Amino acid sequence: MAVTATERKLLIGGEWVETGDWLEVASPYDGALVARVPKAGADEARAAIDAAEAAMRAPLPAHKRAEILVRVAGALGKRADEAARQIAAEAGKPLKAARVEVARAMSTYTMAAVEARKLAGEMVPMDASQAGEGKLAFTMRLPVGVVGAISPFNFPLNLVAHKIAPALAAGCAVVLKPASQTPLSALFLAELEHDAGLPAGWLNVLVGPSSEIGDVIVEDPRVALVxxxxxxxxxxxxxxxxxxxxxxxxxxxATPVIVEPDADVDDAAGRCAANAFSFAGQSCISVQRIFVQEDVYDAFRSAFVPRVEALKVGDPSDEETDVGPLISREDRDRVLEWIEEARAGGATILTGGELVGDLLAPTIVERPPADSRLACDEAFGPVCTLQPYGALEEAIELANATRYGLQAGIFTTNVRAALSAARSLEFGGVTVNEAPTFRADQMPYGGVKESGNTREGPAWAVREMTEERLVVLQL
Known part of the structure; x- marks a missing residue:
């Protein structure tokens, strides 16, 4: 992938700064140097918190926050191709998937602007009790304080947007630490925020080791929410x-999908093939464990395997590529090790399990051992498992046999089966006749068990980033 290396600066207190030390951002595809960014540490983290705290002493009215967010969405639309190519370069995400991420980030900012304009408390019915008679009460929603945000590599633009945009909508200044492998998209968004008129200190972006920056964010009492x-x-x-x-x-x-005997098997196979291997499976809700009712198992497998084998593996900057590299060779080798472990335990590799050049081919593992890592843990790579089941109750038990609980899916035309699964699957979200990799950015998104403790999506994130204050008036 031909990429011209650039130098970027950090944003602290409205100023673009260097530190004298540099981190190199390399392409996961071919190792080429993509950019150099200044390496921040504890001192820069404290300076960023100073700036954020100072910024919040002059609150931004809701309409101004909304206007800035709308301007960022518009600027992102005008520079969409540049943003997508940057994602492909730093993360190795295929360009077609990177373009979708840019469009989603625009939606995230737009939805956050809506939340900024309608952020309000509610009336309290005081005369519902004798004690409240003659009083008027209402709640106000106020910003929780400085937000410390730590984002991953796999959606370097949109997951950063899901941190920044709701925080600003809520009236909170932000100190952001993006993943060191993919900091460029975060700095690009910071540039758009700066150009959109966001005052100094409301957004600060630091790149560097978690052991220094993350420790300060977690330990400094001025950061109210992480x-x-x-x-x-x-x-x-x-x-x-x-x-x-x-x-x-x-x-x-460890995302499960259940395919019932009355499902549209061809549709289910197509959606699973697309959503198990997009961005080489490096999504928290990438389809990983597919359970197919035994009566339609052979039909599903016959439809699924050719679709997976048709995916194009290669250069993420190629518009036709479906599957690119994992973020690092260490991760690629880890996934290969998990595949070999399942094979040694008696599983069958239906396709893949080998390298295409330096890239791991999309892999389907049939009937993995129940105690294998592929069957229990998050693979975060271009691999999924396939196994049959008898009754729906068995499939639900298999799907729930994990410590995770983010999203799950079921394919069925039976409303009773769909609702039964929705009630019994121990996950934060359940999709019906859609792969559980689906996410619209305005919906509540989050998990249970070890998958998390919150809900993202601007409307829900804004609530998390505000505090409710009660006001009581004696009439």
């Missing part, structure tokens, strides 16, 4: 370290 998307091991440890703060976690999943 919002984190990433691995469960890191996320839950953050929460333990900050018991007095709000710590909102959006973590992983």
């Amino acid at each position: 919002t984190f998307t990433g691995s469960g091991a890191v996320g839950w440890k953050l929460r333990e370290r900050a018991p007095r703060k709000r710590v909102n976690l959006e973590l992983g999943n």
Whole structure:
């Protein structure tokens, strides 16, 4: 992939700064240098919190916050191709998927602007009790304070948007630490925010080691809320370290799909093929475990395998590529190890399980051992499992046999089966006749069990980032 290396600066207190030390951003596809960014540490993190705290002393009216968010969405639309190519370069995401991410980020900003304009409390019916007679009461929604945001590599633009846009809509200044592998999209959004008229200090972006920046964000009492998307091991440890703060976690999943005998098998196979391998499976809700009722198992497998084999593996900057590289060779080798572990345990590799050049081919593993990592843990790679079941209750039990609970899906034309699954699947979201990789950015998105403790989507995130204050008036 031909990419011209650039240098970017960090945003602290409205100023673009360098630190004298640099981090290199390399292409996951071919290792080429994409950019250099200044490396921040604890001192820059404290300076960013200083700036955010100072900014909030002069609150931005809701209409101004909304106008800035709308301007960012518009600017992102005008520079959509540039943004998509940057995602492809730094994350190795195929360009067609990167374009979808840019469009979603525009939607995230637009929805957040709506929330900024309608942010309000509610009336309290005081005369519903004798004690409240003669009084008027209402609640106000006020910003919780400085928000510390930590975002992952896999959606370097839209997941950053899901941190920044709701926080600004709520009236909170932000200190953001994007993933060091993919900081360019975050700095690009910071540029758009700056150009849209966001006052100094309301957004600060730092790139560097979590051991320095993350520690300051977690430990500094001026940061009222930490919002984190990433691995469960890191996320839950953050929460333990900050018991007095709000710590909102959006973590992983081992995403199950159930295909009932009355389902449109061809449609289910097509949706699963597209959503198990997009961005090489590096999504928290990438389809990973597919359970197909035994009466239609052979038909599903016959429809599914050719679709997966037809996916184009290659250069993410190629408009035709479906599956690109994993974020690192270490991750690629880890997924290969999991596949070999399942094969050694008696599983069958229906397709894939090998490299195409340096890239891992889309892989289907049939009947993995129940205790294998592919059957239990989050693979976060271009691999899914396939196995039959008898009754729906068995499929639900198999789907729930994981410590995760983000999203799950079922394909069926039976309303009773769909609602039964919706009630019994232990996940934050259940899709019916759609792959559970689906996410519209205005919907509540989050998990249960080890998958998290919050809901994202601007309307829900704004509530998390505000506090309710009661006002009582004696009439």
